[in-house]
Amino acid sequence: ASSLNNLGYAYHSLGRYSEAIEYYQQSLTIQREIGDRRGEAFSLNGLGYAYNALGRYSEAIEYHQQSLTIQREIGDRRGEASSLNNLGYAYHSLGRYSEAIEYYQQSLTIQREIGDRRGEAVSLLALGKLYQKTGRIREGFAASQQATLIYQELDLPLNAYPYPNWMKQIVKFAQRSRFHLILCFILGVFAFPFALVWFILLILYRLIRNLFSHR
Structure with missing residues (x-):
């Protein structure tokens, strides 16, 4: 199941999303058969990523929602935050900004509780963009500034920053x-x-x- 997931990720990186979905789906089937709940959530997130890349946002949301349910059932707080971020991204892609903001805020709360500074910065950057899109310019600037300060504090290499390649x-x-x-x-x-x-x-x-x- 892990190897199938890795193949799904590799095909996703190549932009071959249909093949990625096929491998994620095979992995998901096995994980459900053997009762690997954490692996099941991981494969569901992979399927959500792939469907989102294809512009099939409703299906992406469905898979990320299933993943979120499992993360909450098994008490995986970091995984829960990740699924909430993924839902925020999917709703953002749909243009449903209020719902996207809600999910990113939930994720941000968890990341602060568990001390995931890098995850906190990712959520803040996403919120910064959404606040600006919805006319909340001051909040957008503040969120982006907080994210930048966290990245500087973590002293990460340049490639780790979620900024455009240009x-x-x-x-x-x-x-x-x-x-x-x-x-x-x-x-x-x-x-x-x-x-x-x-x-x-x-x-x-x-x-x-x-x-x-x-x-």
Whole structure:
């Protein structure tokens, strides 16, 4: 069952989601036969990931919900937090932001209780994005800032940060030498006015949309 799960993960990483689902499903069948509840929850989460990647969000939610039920039954708090995060991500993908926020907040509470700092940062980043999307700009900024501080505190390598690859590539470029750092600074000075205008327009758009949606 473990090997089948690993194959599912490998095919998922290749973007071959149908094959990933097939392996996760085979693993799930075995885990149910042998009564491995933790493994069953793991396979259900894998199926949820794969269906989410295919845009089949309702099915993804169903599998993540089943996983969450098992995690709660066996008392796996870390697994429970992970399933709640997965549900948050699926509802976010559906555009149901209020429900997504609710699940991420539940996950965040558990992560703080069990001292999972990295998981806490992941949930805070997700909440930061959702708060900004729903016009809660100040809360979004605060959540993102908290997440950044946790990552700095953990002193993780750059690749461990859940930031876009283009951003990581810029940082790596700047770290090569003093010349590369100066070049990035100069380009940043030229790019900043355009980025600032775009950011202000984005905030105004969200504030206006939020204002009219409540009328």
